[in-house]
Amino acid sequence: MxxxxxxxxxxxxxxxxxxxxxxxxxxxxxxxxxxxxxxxGSTSNSHVRAPTATPLVVPRGPYLALIPASGPPTTLTxxxxxxxxxxxxxxxxxxxxxxxxAASATVYTDHRGALSAHFAIPAASPGTYDMLAQLNGxxxxxTTFAVVSTATLDVHVTGEDKTRGIRVEGASFLPHIxxxxxxxxxxxxxxxxxxxIRRSGxxxxxxxxxxxxxxxxxxxxxxxxxxSNQTAQVSEGFFQxxx
Numbered sequence: 375m376x377x378x379x380x381x382x383x384x385x386x387x388x389x390x391x392x393x394x395x396x397x398x399x400x401x402x403x404x405x406x407x408x409x410x411x412x413x414x415g416s417t418s419n420s421h422v423r424a425p426t427a428t429p430l431v432v433p434r435g436p437y438l439a440l441i442p443a444s445g446p447p448t449t450l451t452x453x454x455x456x457x458x459x460x461x462x463x464x465x466x467x468x469x470x471x472x473x474x475x476a477a478s479a480t481v482y483t484d485h486r487g488a489l490s491a492h493f494a495i496p497a498a499s500p501g502t503y504d505m506l507a508q509l510n511g512x513x514x515x516x517t518t519f520a521v522v523s524t525a526t527l528d529v530h531v532t533g534e535d536k537t538r539g540i541r542v543e544g545a546s547f548l549p550h551i552x553x554x555x556x557x558x559x560x561x562x563x564x565x566x567x568x569x570x571i572r573r574s575g576x577x578x579x580x581x582x583x584x585x586x587x588x589x590x591x592x593x594x595x596x597x598x599x600x601x602s603n604q605t606a607q608v609s610e611g612f613f614q615x616x617x
Contacts, residue, residue, distance in 0.1 A: 456489030527611030
C-alpha cells in the first residue's frame, strides 16, 4: 500500500521535488513623468513675421532718394537722403514740374558726402517729376517723385432733349477742396461749358446735378480742376449725348 504524499518513480522520491519556475515575466517599463505647462495664446497667424519696410539699397555711386517717393497731388514735405556726393559742399536741389524748376533749396553734405534734408514738394498734376542735385550748375545726382491720384468722376446723363440733365459724382478726392467742373467736347467743336463749383467733403466726395439741354449730340468729357493753391487734383469722366 502506498503512503500518501509519497510517489516512487524509478526509485526517485518526488515528494521533495520543487515545482519548476514558470516563464519569467518582464518587469514593467519605468514611467517618467513630466510637468507640462501650457500657455494659452492666439491661434491667429502669430507664426507669420510682420512685414518690415524695405531698406534703402545704397548704390555705389552718387545717389538721391526721396522718402516717400510718391504722393498725392498736393503740397508735401519729403525727406531727401543722399550719399557718395561731394563732401562738405553746398548743393542746389531743384524740382521740375515740366515748366522749369518749380521749387529749389540749398542743402549741405557732411564730410563723408552724405546728405539728409527735408524738401517741400509743390502741388502738381499726376505724373513723374525730376529732382536734381547740382554743384556749380553741374548735376551730381538725380531722382524722381511720382504724383498719383485716386480721384474718380462718375457722369450720368438723365432725360431727353429739353429735360436732359447731368449728374456728376466725385470720389476719393482730397478732402475739403474746391473743385471746378467743366464740360469739353471731344471733337473740339464747342466752347467749354462750366457746370459749377463743388467742395469735397471729409471723405473726398461731392455731387453736382444740372441741366445740359443746350448740348448737341456728341461725345463729351467732364474735367474736375482744383481751385486750391495747395493741390492740383484733376480727374475726368466721359459721357455721350445721343440723338
